[in-house]
Amino acid sequence: MRVFIGICLYMSIVDMPFRRMYWASHSRQNAVADNMTCNRFEEILSLLHLNDNELMEPRGHPHHDPLFKVRPLLTKLNENFEKCAEKENCIAVDEMMVPFKGRHALKVYLMKKPKKWGYKVWVNAGQSGYVHKFIFAGESVLKTNDEYFEKKDLKKKGRGVFDFRVDGKKSVMVCKWFDNKIVAVASNVEGLYPTHMVKRSVNKDTRYDHIDHFPKKTVVKYAQRCKLEGCPGKTKYLCRKCCVDLCIDSKEQDESCFFFITTEKAMT
Incomplete structure (x- = not known):
């Protein structure tokens, strides 16, 4: 099994269009072909299970986990991420794409990402670029009862309007403001004030006097x-x-x- 996992890691670094190319004569990879045959690798891949499928809750159930089949692996990875590096003072939460073009219900398409097709995950990353934890975020509906301005209310007030809430016990500030679109951010390092006027465009032809004809x-x-x-x-x-x-x-x-x-x- 260690050899199988090592081959999977090698394939993630040395990418080829087709899996069998690692064993083909014209594109043979000795690190793969010398340690396991192609038939053996594909047999393990087809029979490998990380969880008991009998315990999986059906789709639509309140406790249904779309990643139930690989949940033990994800849990172990997050545990090791915490052990392998010290926690940093400044961290951020952002989305990241895991490239995948196969058929799967969890696959999403993000037009503005370099890798547009794949799984979207939220990562807890530090300034060094190290991922301390990641959480899968698929397409789902989350019902909330927050007291923020609604999107249409922010649009009516125009660009620059914002609303915020502060959790005094945990020292976390959450802010939502209207830019070109609605933007939300949470921070336990920076506060909301002071606010400043900034120039949004860096175009040299921009007219800052807002006068078209003189x-x-x-x-x-x-x-x-x-x-x-x-x-x-x-x-x-x-x-x-x-x-x-x-x-x-x-x-x-x-x-x-x-x-x-x-x-x-x-x-x-």
């Missing part, structure tokens, strides 16, 4: 032809934002070329 009067002798199609006049006004000459002198403000080109009229 007309500037030039010298009369440098008057140019109005760039609006169909206008025969000349203008001494130049838009400093888009560098376009447009008429701004008009008896009616909403009839000037500058007003026309910088409003929704230009889209009709």
Whole structure:
């Protein structure tokens, strides 16, 4: 069995498209083929059980465990994770994908992950990158009775609004705020305040003055032809934002070329 487990670990590092390629003549891996035959490996893999299937609760039961068949292995791994490294002061909880493209009810698809198909797990990781514990998180419905703002209420108030709760006994702060989407975070290191205004975009072309058009009067002798199609006049006004000459002198403000080109009229 130790040889079988060692081969499984080796396969997770030296990845090949098909399992039998580790024993094939053109892609033979001596570390695998010299220690166990292909037929023996596949026989153990097909008959291996980590738990008693007779004790498994059926799907829909309140105590149903979707990972019942491998639960002893996961429990042992988490126990050894705690023993093999000292606990760190700063840790974070985040999701991680275990790549898998086979057929299984627990498989999920996350579009923005580098590995989009697989099992999603929540990991308790430190600053060093070491995983102290991991918990499987599949597709399930969790009914809660919290007193946070609902998603639609946060959207109505606009980006930047937040709500929070503090557990004084355990010194844990939980905050939910509205950014491009709802974001929730829990921490026992950092508090909520103070809050600061930040610049979200790093685009060099971003206009921090929030002004799209700004007309500037030039010298009369440098008057140019109005760039609006169909206008025969000349203008001494130049838009400093888009560098376009447009008429701004008009008896009616909403009839000037500058007003026309910088409003929704230009889209009709």
